[in-house]
Amino acid sequence: MANDEEVFAYAVIGREHVGKTSLITALCGQEQNASECPVMCGYHKNKAIVLFDFPPFGTSVYPTHMFIERFDLDKRLYQGLILVCDQDLTDDDICILSTLRSNFRRVIIVRNKVGSIIQLDRTLCSEGHNPKDVFSQCKYSTRKHFSACRPDRIFVLDSFDTDRFQFKDLDDYLQNGHMVRPIPNRICM
Ligand SMILES: Nc1nc2c(ncn2[C@@H]2O[C@H](COP(=O)(O)OP(=O)(O)OP(=O)(O)O)[C@@H](O)[C@H]2O)c(=O)[nH]1
Numbered sequence: 632m633a634n635d636e637e638v639f640a641y642a643v644i645g646r647e648h649v650g651k652t653s654l655i656t657a658l659c660g661q662e663q664n665a666s667e668c669p670v671m672c673g674y675h676k677n678k679a680i681v682l683f684d685f686p687p688f689g690t691s692v693y694p695t696h697m698f699i700e701r702f703d704l705d706k707r708l709y710q711g712l713i714l715v716c717d718q719d720l721t722d723d724d725i726c727i728l729s730t731l732r733s734n735f736r737r738v739i740i741v742r743n744k745v746g747s748i749i750q751l752d753r754t755l756c757s758e759g760h761n762p763k764d765v766f767s768q769c770k771y772s773t774r775k776h777f778s779a780c781r782p783d784r785i786f787v788l789d790s791f792d793t794d795r796f797q798f799k800d801l802d803d804y805l806q807n808g809h810m811v812r813p814i815p816n817r818i819c820m
């Protein structure tokens with residue numbers, strides 16, 4: 632991995648099917664296409680940043696405690712961590728964040744799939760349904776659940792609806808929120 636004055640590498644992790652790959656695809660504008668694991672993806676809007684798509688933790692293949700060691704996440708190979716979730720905090724999320732928090736210069740929590748939650752609320756409570764309230768509730772509960780883990784930022788968004796919610800805020804943060812020197816002509820996948 633390149634020296635950390637030149638590149639800010641984010642490990643994008645989360646439980647199974649929370650939308651890690653979809654988020655990276657939406658941010659990077661392309662499908663990842665590599666067999667190595669974790670999969671590296673260049674973020675073209677800020678060439679100083681690369682995102683690494685990890686396999687899920689908390690599975691029978693990678694139980695949470697094994698996941699950290701298996702991928703050397705405790706070795707400071709990555710500068711940033713993006714934890715993706717699609718509901719409130721689980722024990723696996725807490726375990727990962729509390730074990731790893733101090734190893735990363737920046738920790739971002741992304742609560743994904745908020746569009747689906749709004750859709751579900753619309754179906755279940757057609758009377759009195761208010762999408763803004765559902766979004767605010769998701770933001771509030773995500774903040775509440777994750778505050779003890781001291782994330783730098785929390786974004787509530789939907790990777791399939793990038794014009795709404797906080798997708799653009801995350802995109803802006805990644806584009807502008809890093810004082811790292813870009814690498815011109817980096818070859819990205
Ligand atoms: N509605 C909605 N569905 C999503 C979103 N992100 C992902 N999905 C769906 O969730 C499922 C899992 O998405 P992936 O992006 O493969 O999730 P992942 O975390 O990379 O999955 P694994 O790598 O297998 O753990 C797929 O069926 C996606 O279509 C989202 O923002 N909104």
Ligand SMILES: [Mg+2]
Nearest residue numbers: 651652653684
């Ligand atoms: Mg994936």
